Amino acid sequence: MGRGNGNGKGNNGGNGGPSKPTTIRCAIYTRKSTDEGLDQEFNSLDAQRESCESYIASQRHEGWREMPDRYDDGGFSGGTMERPALKRLLADAQAGRFDMVVVYKVDRLSRSLLDFSRMIELFDNHGISFVSVTQSFNTNTSMGRLTLNLLLSFAQFEREIAGERIRDKVAAMKRRGMYLGGIPPLGYDVDREAKKLLTNETEARLVRRIFKRYLALGSATELARELNDDGHTTKAWVTKAGRHIPGAPWNKSQVYRVLNNVHYRGEIPHRGEVFPGEHEAIVSAATWDAVQKMLVANTRAGASSPRAKTPAMLKGILRCGHCGTSMGATFARKNGKTYRYYLCLHARKTGYDSCPVRTLPAGDIEALVVSQVRRVLQAPEIIGRVCRVAKDAGEATACDDGTGPITDQEVISRLRDFEALWDELYPGEQARIVGLVVREAVVWDDHLEITFHDRGIAALAGEVTGAPDIEPGEPLVLSIDFSTRQYGGRKQIILPDGSSPVFPGNLPPAPDSRAVAIARAHAWMEAMESGKFPTLTQLAQAVGVDEGYVRRQMMEAWENPTV
Numbered sequence: 001m002g003r004g005n006g007n008g009k010g011n012n013g014g015n016g017g018p019s020k021p022t023t024i025r026c027a028i029y030t031r032k033s034t035d036e037g038l039d040q041e042f043n044s045l046d047a048q049r050e051s052c053e054s055y056i057a058s059q060r061h062e063g064w065r066e067m068p069d070r071y072d073d074g075g076f077s078g079g080t081m082e083r084p085a086l087k088r089l090l091a092d093a094q095a096g097r098f099d100m101v102v103v104y105k106v107d108r109l110s111r112s113l114l115d116f117s118r119m120i121e122l123f124d125n126h127g128i129s130f131v132s133v134t135q136s137f138n139t140n141t142s143m144g145r146l147t148l149n150l151l152l153s154f155a156q157f158e159r160e161i162a163g164e165r166i167r168d169k170v171a172a173m174k175r176r177g178m179y180l181g182g183i184p185p186l187g188y189d190v191d192r193e194a195k196k197l198l199t200n201e202t203e204a205r206l207v208r209r210i211f212k213r214y215l216a217l218g219s220a221t222e223l224a225r226e227l228n229d230d231g232h233t234t235k236a237w238v239t240k241a242g243r244h245i246p247g248a249p250w251n252k253s254q255v256y257r258v259l260n261n262v263h264y265r266g267e268i269p270h271r272g273e274v275f276p277g278e279h280e281a282i283v284s285a286a287t288w289d290a291v292q293k294m295l296v297a298n299t300r301a302g303a304s305s306p307r308a309k310t311p312a313m314l315k316g317i318l319r320c321g322h323c324g325t326s327m328g329a330t331f332a333r334k335n336g337k338t339y340r341y342y343l344c345l346h347a348r349k350t351g352y353d354s355c356p357v358r359t360l361p362a363g364d365i366e367a368l369v370v371s372q373v374r375r376v377l378q379a380p381e382i383i384g385r386v387c388r389v390a391k392d393a394g395e396a397t398a399c400d401d402g403t404g405p406i407t408d409q410e411v412i413s414r415l416r417d418f419e420a421l422w423d424e425l426y427p428g429e430q431a432r433i434v435g436l437v438v439r440e441a442v443v444w445d446d447h448l449e450i451t452f453h454d455r456g457i458a459a460l461a462g463e464v465t466g467a468p469d470i471e472p473g474e475p476l477v478l479s480i481d482f483s484t485r486q487y488g489g490r491k492q493i494i495l496p497d498g499s500s501p502v503f504p505g506n507l508p509p510a511p512d513s514r515a516v517a518i519a520r521a522h523a524w525m526e527a528m529e530s531g532k533f534p535t536l537t538q539l540a541q542a543v544g545v546d547e548g549y550v551r552r553q554m555m556e557a558w559e560n561p562t563v
Contacts, residue, residue, distance in 0.1 A: 024063045027071060027098040028052040029089055031108045035075030045072045048104040055133045056102060067098050078111035090119065093126055100129045117149075175275050178268070183245070185263045186235040187282050197263065197279035204282045206232060210258050211287050218294060220259075224250040225351050251349035259291055312342075313366045313431045314441060320344040320357050321444040329362065339490055340541075356445040360484075363543045364493035365443070367501035370430075372450050372478050373437050446483065452476040502543055521553040 030048040037043050049072070056066045069092070071085040081087075086109075092098065101123065103109050109130075110116040123130055178195045187207040188197040210223065217223050233247030234254050248254075258264075265288045266281030267274040312329035319326055323346035330343040340362040347355035439451045482501075483494050493501055524539055533539035540547040 022063050023065050024100055025067050025098040026056050026064050026100045026102050027067045027069065027089060027092065028056075028102050029071045029073075029085070029109060030104065031073040031076060031078060031083070031085075033075070033077055038074045043074075045074055048108065051104050051133050052102045055131075064100070069097075078107055078109070080112075081110075081115055090122060093123060093128055096126060098128065100131060102131050102133065104133050106132050106135055176278070178278060183235060183237050185261055186258060187264065188279065192240065197277070199280050199282065203235070207258060207264060207282050208287075210255065211264075211283050211291050214255070214259060215287075215290055215294060218298065220252045220255040221348065221351070224252055224255050224349065227255075228350075249350070253349065256295075259295060264288070312362070313434055314342065314362075314369060315431075317369075317435065317438055317441050318342050318360075318365065319440055319442050320346065320355060321442040321449070322357055323347070323355050327357075327360070327443070330359075332359075341491075357443055359491065360443060361491050361493060363541075364501050365441075365448070367542070368448060368480060368482070368493060368495075369434060369438060369441055369450060371501060372480065373434060376437070376452060376476065376478075447479055447481045450478045450480070452478075521550075524550060525554055 028049055030045045030052075032038065032044045038045065049070075053066055056064045069088075071089045073083040073085040076083040076086075089101070093101070101109070106116075110119065120130060184190045184197060187200055187204040189200045190196075191198055210227070213223050213226065214220065217226075227250040233249060236247040237245040239245065262269050262274050263277065263279070264281065264283040265285065266277050266279065268277040314327075315329060316326070323344055325344060325346040327342040327344050328348070330341050330348075332339045332341060341359040342362055342365060343359050344355045344357050347358045352358045437452055439453045442449045442451075481496050484491055485494055486492070495501065524543070527533050528536070528539060533542060536550060537547055540550045543550070
């Protein structure tokens with residue numbers, strides 16, 4: 001059996017006398033896959049620990065001593081590393097708090113050969129041995145390692161075979177049309193003994209109404225609002241243990257889940273296949289087919305819209321502060337014009353009147369975030385940090401032609417040229433940089449709060465200047481006030497100084513819609529003449545309106561140099 005980290009022989013003191021074993025600190029780890037019976041006074045974890053304690057006591061003459069810390073995982077599978085006590089055990093191993101890990105059986109530590117190998121490697125790196133009470137091996141010897149790996153291989157093989165048997169049994173029962181548990185679909189109750197769905201006629205009438213009303217409305221959002229207005233909720237359910245799970249308000253996703261559920265046509269789904277069920281169908285075949293055709297038609301219409309073709313720079317970054325949900329990219333058409341927006345997903349599901357933010361013009365909010373990225377890269381503390389790193393690196397930052405290391409002035413110049421560099425980047429590269437630097441942008445109806453990845457800022461500064469790795473600093477959060485107004489039929493963000501994020505300083509505050517439109521078109525023309533936007537298409541994408549509308553407005557501005 002193992003002797004900890006090899007120190008069990010101790011020192012002979014140089015006098016040839018009998019060796020005295022040094023203390024070998026032993027940590028006991030126990031695990032049980034389920035939490036059944038853990039509330040008993042003496043449970044399976046206690047039994048494992050008692051066996052390990054007895055074995056350690058039998059090796060006391062070798063210097064083995066039990067550590068007082070308990071590492072017990074009750075209700076956790078051995079096929080995963082996500083176990084709280086195991087994480088503490090590994091952390092303490094790295095901290096050197098013990099010399100040996102003792103378990104009742106190998107599979108108590110892990111049932112995965114890959115995970116186990118990684119743990120053994122960690123133990124070896126920190127001089128820690130591993131011992132199983134019921135299986136005699138010592139990880140300090142090659143034979144012990146071979147025996148251990150063979151045993152664990154068979155344990156994993158047995159686990160995989162058992163998993164395959166369970167999956168085969170489930171598939172066979174599904175092919176027979178049986179229902180195997182979980183919350184039943186709206187419209188059905190469960191006969192747990194027969195493993196069969198039974199029709200709940202009250203709920204079934206609601207399901208039929210959902211299918212019928214979708215055919216009439218053609219909109220899942222409108223249908224969800226109608227269901228909520230009439231006081232309906234999703235499925236309410238009582239578990240086998242007697243716990244009541246209440247129904248929730250309807251939203252767009254819940255409606256689609258009902259419309260795509262094959263249970264309602266009398267079938268059971270399993271791994272992409274469907275089988276005839278033992279339960280009764282709630283929806284007729286004709287109604288089901290009609291709804292599926294409408295769903296496909298609506299999906300195709302959405303796929304052909306501009307939203308599928310235009311990149312959303314702030315996708316996964318922009319979040320509504322009022323609702324706590326993400327804001328996704330969307331489009332709207334009005335009077336032949338196309339407007340690109342970010343839409344609060346809570347408002348999308350439950351209706352626009354549920355959120356004070358609702359939508360934001362995409363070009364404006366993207367320009368506002370980008371302006372803050374530029375501001376951060378030009379901040380004195382960032383510039384100073386990059387200069388210090390470049391200076392400390394000395395010859396390591398020298399150019400290939402031997403002209404010497406980058407100077408402070410070059411660092412400053414390159415960071416300040418970033419704005420010009422930005423306009424030359426492709427939209428995909430712009431989105432990559434924003435995603436690198438910005439962790440999240442949370443928007444309310446009157447201000448925007450941007451949280452930056454400080455490591456991203458450091459990495460981007462290094463990219464721009466060519467300086468070596470720059471140590472990140474403290475997390476950075478910026479808050480920017482704004483308001484929104486309607487300009488020429490388009491929602492627009494207005495900064496406190498009255499300017500627009502897209503064209504700072506060029507947007508007049510005058511309320512006259514025609515004068516505003518012409519002034520805005522003159523700003524567009526100036527932007528193209530200066531090279532800010534090489535093509536009309538890029539300009540239209542940046543401001544979030546239809547290219548044809550931009551062209552018409554610029555033609556009118558050409559004919560009316562002043563208004």
